[in-house]
Amino acid sequence: MRWDDAFVEHEGAVARLRFAQMAAALPRMVGVVLRAGWNADPRALAGVVTAQIGLGLTAAYGLVAVNGVLSKLFANGPAADKLQQAIPALAMLALVSVGTALLQAWSTAMSGRLEPQVERAVSTRYYRAVTQVEVVATEQPEIQRHLEAGRFGTDSARRMLSLSVSVANVVIGIVASAVVLASLHWALLPMLLVIALPKGWGAVRSARREHISRRHWIDHRRAVATLLQYLTLPHAAGEIRAHSAGSLLLRGYEEMSGLMETEQRRLARAQAHTDLVAGAFSGVAALGCYGMLWWLLTSGGLPIAVGGTAVVAMRASTGRLTSLVQQINLLYEEMLQLNDTEEATALAARHAIPRTGKPLPSPVRAIRVRDVSFTYPGATVPSLRSVDVSVRRGEVTALVGANGSGKSTLAKILGGLLLPSDGQVWWEGPAGERVEVREADRADVFRSVGLLTQDFPNWQMTAAANIAIGAGDRPRDMARVKEAARAADVDGLIEGLPHGWDSIVFKGYERGVQLSGGQWQKVGNARSRYRDAPFLLVDEPTSALDPHAEIEAFERLRTLADSGVAVVLITHRLAATASADHIYVLDHGRITEDGTHEQLMARPGGLYQGMFEAQAAQYGLTSSRGADIPAPWRGTAPDHKEETGRPL
Numbered sequence: 001m002r003w004d005d006a007f008v009e010h011e012g013a014v015a016r017l018r019f020a021q022m023a024a025a026l027p028r029m030v031g032v033v034l035r036a037g038w039n040a041d042p043r044a045l046a047g048v049v050t051a052q053i054g055l056g057l058t059a060a061y062g063l064v065a066v067n068g069v070l071s072k073l074f075a076n077g078p079a080a081d082k083l084q085q086a087i088p089a090l091a092m093l094a095l096v097s098v099g100t101a102l103l104q105a106w107s108t109a110m111s112g113r114l115e116p117q118v119e120r121a122v123s124t125r126y127y128r129a130v131t132q133v134e135v136v137a138t139e140q141p142e143i144q145r146h147l148e149a150g151r152f153g154t155d156s157a158r159r160m161l162s163l164s165v166s167v168a169n170v171v172i173g174i175v176a177s178a179v180v181l182a183s184l185h186w187a188l189l190p191m192l193l194v195i196a197l198p199k200g201w202g203a204v205r206s207a208r209r210e211h212i213s214r215r216h217w218i219d220h221r222r223a224v225a226t227l228l229q230y231l232t233l234p235h236a237a238g239e240i241r242a243h244s245a246g247s248l249l250l251r252g253y254e255e256m257s258g259l260m261e262t263e264q265r266r267l268a269r270a271q272a273h274t275d276l277v278a279g280a281f282s283g284v285a286a287l288g289c290y291g292m293l294w295w296l297l298t299s300g301g302l303p304i305a306v307g308g309t310a311v312v313a314m315r316a317s318t319g320r321l322t323s324l325v326q327q328i329n330l331l332y333e334e335m336l337q338l339n340d341t342e343e344a345t346a347l348a349a350r351h352a353i354p355r356t357g358k359p360l361p362s363p364v365r366a367i368r369v370r371d372v373s374f375t376y377p378g379a380t381v382p383s384l385r386s387v388d389v390s391v392r393r394g395e396v397t398a399l400v401g402a403n404g405s406g407k408s409t410l411a412k413i414l415g416g417l418l419l420p421s422d423g424q425v426w427w428e429g430p431a432g433e434r435v436e437v438r439e440a441d442r443a444d445v446f447r448s449v450g451l452l453t454q455d456f457p458n459w460q461m462t463a464a465a466n467i468a469i470g471a472g473d474r475p476r477d478m479a480r481v482k483e484a485a486r487a488a489d490v491d492g493l494i495e496g497l498p499h500g501w502d503s504i505v506f507k508g509y510e511r512g513v514q515l516s517g518g519q520w521q522k523v524g525n526a527r528s529r530y531r532d533a534p535f536l537l538v539d540e541p542t543s544a545l546d547p548h549a550e551i552e553a554f555e556r557l558r559t560l561a562d563s564g565v566a567v568v569l570i571t572h573r574l575a576a577t578a579s580a581d582h583i584y585v586l587d588h589g590r591i592t593e594d595g596t597h598e599q600l601m602a603r604p605g606g607l608y609q610g611m612f613e614a615q616a617a618q619y620g621l622t623s624s625r626g627a628d629i630p631a632p633w634r635g636t637a638p639d640h641k642e643e644t645g646r647p648l
């Protein structure tokens, strides 16, 4: 389950990334973090930067003070006098320590304030971009993987900020030491670099290796996480016990974890090898440096006090370098992850639903689908072929057909979620003025549509939120939430729950309750009603309802259509479609028949007639015209056509 295709492609890209390119990428990524910090809280960012510069200066003054103390101590004269003369330099050292502590505290307070804001800014930008991606783009596995990979870097921004602060701190300290060392003797500076380089090389190499590995195994990690999630999910609890699915899942987890452990072992071995090589080179370099210092001291090129300061500075700098290498290693790892998030955000923007477009006619009266074909990305056959459909306000339009015939795909085309591969979808106004969906303002399209998909989400939220989320672009209106719940016949149930509308409709939370499948479907119906849109697309809205609830639900849809809404009903319950104003029959992505129930039943050997009679036979009803079949709203709803007329 490794990310095979993308793995090869991605490995190449990362492997080609040379040290210089990575060194160039680091400031860019730190720039992303700093920009996010500046936009979120400029005062806190300015505080952190000032504190860091101050810390660099105190480090330099500290070394100057050490040099002052040592020069006095190594000068000629009685010990008491030398100590006396060293007092001002010692006082400066003490002052520098107090200053360092104060600046450190200030930096900690400011970066603590800044970090969560930076994380929020980067996360919000990423998640906003991801939720605006065209549905069809999310169907492409390589896009989906890149978008998914971006998720791991959202908190990297926070860690990068804290690491950048530490790195800046250490770098400023090292630069200060370097300046002081260079001013003592020019040859001391290259020594510092020679010690640092091998460790820097080792750190970058390890970080790259880990990152490449993480990218290869991204699908694997997702699968392992999903397996574990099933084990604790309440809705899977029954099957896990009754079908012994738990042991199967655990076995799968163990096998997959075993593979990951092998990879971890490989990484650990490679890292140990790199560390050894880097440590050996660094050790040899340190030996050479101290040898050179010895030579400078013995050949008289360096006074003994300066030699002492150099040893203090080099020891401090070597300590700082070791910490710098560790910090840069972490920083680099975080940078690669943040880079993934930035790339995912940019990719999402490239595949985003356009934000501009022509406004729809006001009011929209109909949607006309003309000669529309649609093929899902990666599919070899089209799911829709040259489809012509008209959906009018004030009517119930039914889509029927065998499994996989294209009904849900057509509903998504009607709702503007998918754009046709060929053909047009026109949104039409009262005087026949029209806008094609590709040119339309899609936000306007989405505002005009209420949608209940077959697999609508059961949000782990309160009952009220589960309905109000049907119109996430409007502030919650409890009166309308209750009205929508009443329209879906679920208000009584919710009000009877121990915490009423505030009950969390998911077991396992405090105030959590469990709803049945049919009750959930009513909540889903209420949600699409709350949308209050002129076009309502409902895909199998009654599949989990009992017979009475089902009949009532269809009657309510009829009433809704009579009030001027266009209802598009997808169902396999053909008794319900019998009263639809117009029925389209799909077969392998084509519309093979359309008309009223009576017209379709009058076509001997027709697909609709065959399906209807097959269902009727289950009830022992045999009429070939379906006259014996009680349509759910026959006789109960007013004659809507007479009452409302056909608007178009």
Ligand SMILES: Nc1ncnc2c1ncn2[C@@H]1O[C@H](COP(=O)(O)OP(=O)(O)OP(=O)(O)O)[C@@H](O)[C@H]1O
Binding pocket: 139, 376, 377, 379, 383, 401, 402, 403, 404, 405, 406, 407, 408, 409, 410, 454
């Ligand atoms: N996301 C997708 N990616 C690729 N192919 C898809 C996708 N969704 C559906 N299909 C294919 O498109 C065809 C039509 O599917 P669709 O879901 O529209 O059928 P349907 O008529 O709604 O079926 P059902 O009655 O079973 O709900 C099927 O062959 C299906 O496999």
